[in-house]
Amino acid sequence: MPGDGADRRGCVRGGGEVEGPGIYRVRVSGGPWLPVRGDEGTIYPAGSWSGWYVGEELLYAMERGARVEVLEGFRFLESCRPFDGYVRAMFRRKQRARGLDRTLYKLLLNTLYGKFGQQGRQVRAVPL
Secondary structure: OOOOOEOOOOOEOOOOOOOOOEEEEEEEEEOOOOOEEEOOEEEOOOEEEEEEEEHHHHHHHHHOOOEEEEEEEEEEEEEOOOOHHHHHHHHHHHHHOOHHHHHHHHHHHHHHHHHHHOOOOOEEEEEO
């Protein structure tokens, strides 16, 4: 997107903006809205520090006045859910079925999840 530090693939370099889903290494200035883990445990400091945060956490902090400078990270650009209709239909059938039919629908649902879940390709993350 022009003007936000993104290139044509949606990758953001240092100086870009937080745009929601993603994982960002940032320099933060402001109030106690983001956690920092240290030797003494987790604290919510006021001041300036750097760390890795999820985009939604950063947006929340920014709404409350935190100043955030993006240093690097990954923005999640897309997701795909091609089996939603299949899962809904099989789940409804499983709920109505009894005995061996119920076991069959349960197995079909679990096998789909196991096979595609192990590949972990639902979200494409790009380096900033």
